[in-house]
Amino acid sequence: MTLHTQTLAELRQLLDGGKVSSAELTEHFLERLARVGPELNALITLTADQARAQARAADRRRAAGEKGPLLGIPLIHKDIFCTEGVKTSCGSRMLDNFVSPYDATVVSRLKAAGAIMLGKSNMDEFAMGSSNETSFYGPVKNPWDLTRVPGGSSGGSAAAVAAGLCVYATGTDTGGSIRQPAALCGVTGFKPTYGRVSRYGMIAFASSLDQAGVFAHSAADVAQVLGVMAGFDERDSTSVDAPVPDYAAGLAAPLKGLTIGLLREFFDGLEPRNAALVQAGIDELRKLGATTREVSLPHLPLSVPTYYVVAPAECSSNLSRYDGVRFGHRCDNPKDLLDLYERSRGEGFGTEVKRRIMTGTYVLSAGYYDAYYLKAQQVRQLITDEFRRAFQSVDVLVGPTTPTPAFAIGAKVDDPITMYLNDIYTIGANLAGLPAISVPCGFVDDLPVGLQLVGPHFAEGRLLQAAHGFQQVTDWHRRRPPAYA
Amino acid sequence: MSLTRQDLDKIAHLARLQITAAESERYVSSLSSIVDFVAELGKVDTQGVAPMAHPLVGQVQRLREDAITETDQHERYQRNAPQVQAALYVVPRVIE
Structure with missing residues (x-):
């Protein structure tokens, strides 16, 4: 066995x-x-x-x-x-x-x-x-x-x-x-x-x-x-x-x-052989008694740009706790407090995490907050409303x-x-x-x-x-x- | 819209991240493309749409009684600290 x-x-x-x-x-x-x-x-x-x-x-x-x-x-x-x-x-x-x-x-x-x-x-x-x-x-x-x-x-x-x-x-x-x-x-x-x-x-x-x-x-x-x-x-x-x-x-x-709702936007850009398998899966659900209808969420294609404002913004705030003081990585021989923060974080975080922290810092910074963060939270609301209507x-x-x-x-x-x-x-x-x-x-x-x-x-x-x-x-x-x- | 090296250095400083010169070059390019990518949101008509505050309808942040619920466990927590002296976190001199 x-x-x-x-x-x-x-x-x-x-x-x-x-x-x-x-x-x-x-x-x-x-x-x-x-x-x-x-x-x-x-x-x-x-x-x-x-x-x-x-x-x-x-x-x-x-x-x-x-x-x-x-x-x-x-x-x-x-x-x-x-x-x-x-x-x-x-x-x-x-x-x-x-x-x-x-x-x-x-x-x-x-x-x-x-x-x-x-x-x-x-x-x-x-x-x-x-x-x-x-x-x-x-x-x-x-x-x-x-x-x-x-x-x-x-x-x-x-x-x-x-x-x-x-x-x-x-x-x-x-x-x-x-x-x-x-x-x-x-x-x-x-x-x-x-x-x-x-x-x-x-x-x-x-x-x-x-x-x-x-x-x-x-x-x-x-x-x-x-x-x-x-x-x-x-x-x-x-x-x-x-x-x-x-x-x-x-x-x-x-x-x-x-x-079952078939989301039109879910099939855009899908590899044909993947699409065929997904279609076959939907057919199985139909055989089990489910009915299907097509639905559309016009703002859904904006979910990736929306996410790449909201998620980095929250990440830049959440990850500010890693300061080399209370826990986590601390650089060797810091010359002052700023050096301690910058080098501990520069050494402790990898390339992608730093990229997201900086993206978040940028979209939340003075002069850009409304154009990026607030806008993204509005589009997020539109997407959420469209899901609610679909359901x-x-x-x-x-x-x-x-x-x-x-x-x-x-x-x-x-x-x-x-x-x-x-x-x-x-x-x-x-x-x-x-x-x-x-x-x-x-x-x-x-x-x-x-x-x-x-x-x-x-x-x-x-x-x-x-x-x-x-x-x-x-x-x-x-x-x-x-x-x- | 493209970010400059100066923009990048300012962002890195605001985020308290030390970035090497070589990294800086690469981040100027990748952050510019991300900023361009999310700029698409600017085309959406969001007149009158309230920015989303919570994923669940009608949910608000809970409040609790202002009562002491934590016990003193500083020794346990400070085991993870890089440098502690007399139960205090040690940092480079701040005031001369």
Whole structure:
């Protein structure tokens, strides 16, 4: 039996039935991480000793009669989540020496549920990137083709799940950072509604867009994990105080009567072979009883320029905390306070992070604030209003996750605009705070392609139902990269 | 619109980032193209549109009681500090 290809539900059965212990399961994944982890560069930190201790504790809890969907099952956290006593680098030299004194709410909730943390995954520096190439720790490799990128920013989490190095992984999505790597690595990736999952202890990039989510092999597995992660947290000032439905229990609802919106703007610029797979995916949903209608969001094509004002503006403000004084990198022998700030930040941040900080500084500076920042927030409102109107006539919007499959490492590093356009189909959901999921829907040249579903605020359950229904009649989500099967 | 080397140096200073001369050249070019790219927003008619303040309709920032909820954990937090003396963060001399 290959433990790393089992679903969460299957593993839980094995654990409940005493067929395998959490300690054995954890050793299985630690062995895989040691053997194939380094070639993928998916992890920044391996926490083998803590994982073994957590596994023993989980086995004791289960022996004492405790049940739980995640109890004793191994995961990997994106290195953007603060983990008490464990290095939390956010993919940056700036935090290479940072050991978090506390746990993020996402981490403490999963810990309480008995999840086993195997390690912290590699990522684009401060989550700024779409290819995992901006990481201080080097690029992650795509398990389907080691010469290609896994996507980003949560590239390590996506690659780890795809390669069977953990059962599921956490990620964050500010402009597509869960859905885009999920599509490029052939796994299921879910970004909940803004405010659904606590941002406490999740290192901030753009606070009005950042949202935590999950990578797993199926919508059914995502539902189990999201049920534990989601919920109100008074330590996050934009956390939503609303009950969390039982996502797993609602999965099986039929799709008959579901109205799917086909967004005209989602098909512009899409590679023809990707478009054919997305179309085939939509046909599967139709066969399940869904009806389709075409909708248009005329301002949606402006989502990328809107994002590249709003996100850098928020980033330049959030990252001003890294000053070389209280934590993080400090330059050697500063001659005065200004030198301390400028050199610590100049040395600690990488090329892309500095570019975003400067873009943000520029659009917020005196004389430009109205023309750029205020204007972008107005266009963001227009885009959000168009989504709201669309959801008056459709239940979900369906389209591609990315314009192309995974591209070669190095192919786009010299051209920021081309890199930014990778997120053309994903950014809209972030600007409007909407939940969205990417599910595998086929292959182009042996590389996975993702189908994206976007829903209205708090329609997590509906999206998971639709994705689960799709995965009941397709097997794309069961395909594994041949080298890691 | 193109940024100049002087613009870039001013932005870098405002952001408290030391940028080398070679980096500066590259950033002038890439920041100019980003500024041109986002300038497209200027063409949109946004007359009467309120700038978006929150992604969720009707949501406002919560307030809480003005009560002390944090305990003193400075030793724990200062373990990550580059230089601490007598529980104070040490920086280069500011006042002569």
